[in-house]
Amino acid sequence: MPRELLKGNVAMAEAAVRAGVEAYFGYPITPQTELLEWMSHRLPELGRVFLQAESEVAAINMVYGAACTGVRVMSSSSSPGVSLMMEGISYIAGTELPVVLIDVVRGGPGLGNIAPSQGDYNQIVHGGGHGDYHSIVLAPSSVQEAIDLTVLAFDLAEKYQAIVVVMADGNIGQMMEPAELPPMLPIKSEYPEWAVRGAKGRDHRILTSIYMNPEDEEKTNLRILERWNKIEENEIRYREYFLDDAEFVVIGYGTAGRVAFSAVRSARAEGIPVGLLRPITLNPYPFAKVAELANQAHAFLVVEMNTGQMLQDVQLAVAGKVPVEFYGRLGGVVPYPDEVLNEIRRISHEPIAVGVDPRRNWMQRLKTEIS
Amino acid sequence: MAITAPANLVYSRPESMTNIATHYCPGCTxxxxxxxxxxxxxxxxxxxxxxxxxxxxxxxxxxxxxNCDFVEAAHGRAPAMATGIKRVLPDRFVFTYQGDGDLASIGMAEIMHVAARGENITVIFINNAIYGMTGGQMAPTTLPGQKTTSSPSGRDVEQTGYPIRMAELIANMEGTSYSVRRSLHDHKQIRKAKKAIRTAFEVQKLDLGFAMVELLSTCPTNWGISPQESLQWVDEHMVPVFPLGDYKIAPIIRDLRV
Structure with a gap:
């Protein structure tokens, strides 16, 4: 396929179409609306299902119903809308159904704004709906990666009967850059043995997330956990840049990871032995890789567009072996490469305070910087 | 010669029901x-x-x-879930079975929009004016003055508003082809209820849009009266607030012979 100039939201939508999505249910919300708009003409022209729901609550429950039939189905939204979907996401997890959700994260909390943010890391990676389950979370840092991860999301969802969230940010959704779309896959003609499509010539099937007997719910929780263990064993993905001889390691994902990459290259040009780890799966998280790097690095720098949510996962993996520093911009502000470069210079030249929450010092530096 | 010999059989379990004793309370409809x-x-x-x-x-x-395929929705979301199924499998029959708290309180947005869209599904709405599963709290259809565990002095309309008449409300939506209210409190009403349910499924068979049958029902356990008294209570207290009748029947459906 030729490379085309594509907007992130449209690219993810068309990637889903080519991955064989048969039904899309969604609700308009900036900065993901172009995704819904693309689906509104593209799916009907292919004879597939598009429906604008009355709310995100309804949209995710339409997705839930369609997923019960065994077809590839998805929704997309942005932070406040995804909050509304959390009930349905929990039910989908409890019913062990494959579903893909694209979350184009914006500034928050509350109504926040429509600028790019990573403020929903904890919501999507560590939590969300009620109950004991995990979502697979993929974080693209370019339009091309957003396409590739959207296709991967459908495969992973079906392989593990799990929810896969492509967690982009407003920047990935809104920016245009050259990218290559995948070939058009045929839609499914065979459906899984659990699919509910009418009990023709077989016993009736029930899909539910209710297990009144606690022992049955415990077994269900264990079944979900066993599947998650396999995901942890097989599906951790990340990109490494200049890490072989790195004495300082920057960690960032999505847009923050991409900005950090520019800063790391500039720092390398200055002779600073720094590298970048860019997690692609935020769940499962590359804990082992970070722990391994903790044996070679003098210090880490975590860069995020939030107040240090992934920071805590890095701290868990580093386990106090070396200092972990933090730099973040908040509320929809995207850091410039120069800001990250200054942080790399600082940690590589100045002594780092140990035994202090890195966010305390970062907050003081940031307040001075923006005042 | 047993009276259950096939030749004498006048009543048996429908094939569409499983051979499982239900968990419902005695006298529940x-x-x-x-x-x-x-x-x-x-x-x-x-x-x-x-x-x-x-x-x-x-x-x-x-x-x-x-004895058919089934899914279990989140509270109030059955119409949205049914929409997802029906859009993907338009040639299947899809129905929801919902109570008053589910349909008329937490699921009000979903039921109104499924009707507005004229979604080609069938909704069976069980209205017994109380929350049963959680132990007898006030429902959106609880009658003025009716005592429940969350309106212990009786429903005070000044504080908690009035019962919602869903069959009338749904009839106002252009996407609705069929919206009626029936009752299950005596044999005659039960026969009429069955005819309405049949019509609602025929509407779906003919792709004629949204159909809902509201059924006035009992809850002897949470009403705190006997099954017999409960049936009388429906007739004497619920029917005046929720009049039985046809609130919308699209002209083409009037000609259906069921």
């Missing part, structure tokens, strides 16, 4: 409503083509009692 739906599925030979959507409430386990 859920069993009647279930049976009427199952009889209609049998008569239309659609059991293998039907997908039911169960609600949250006393009928949360309805899926165990019907």
């Amino acid at each position: 859920h069993g009647i409503a279930h049976r009427l739906i199952a009889e209609v599925m049998d008569e239309m030979s659609i059991r293998e083509m039907t997908i039911g959507v169960a609600p949250v409430g006393c009928s949360v386990f309805a899926y165990n009692y019907f």
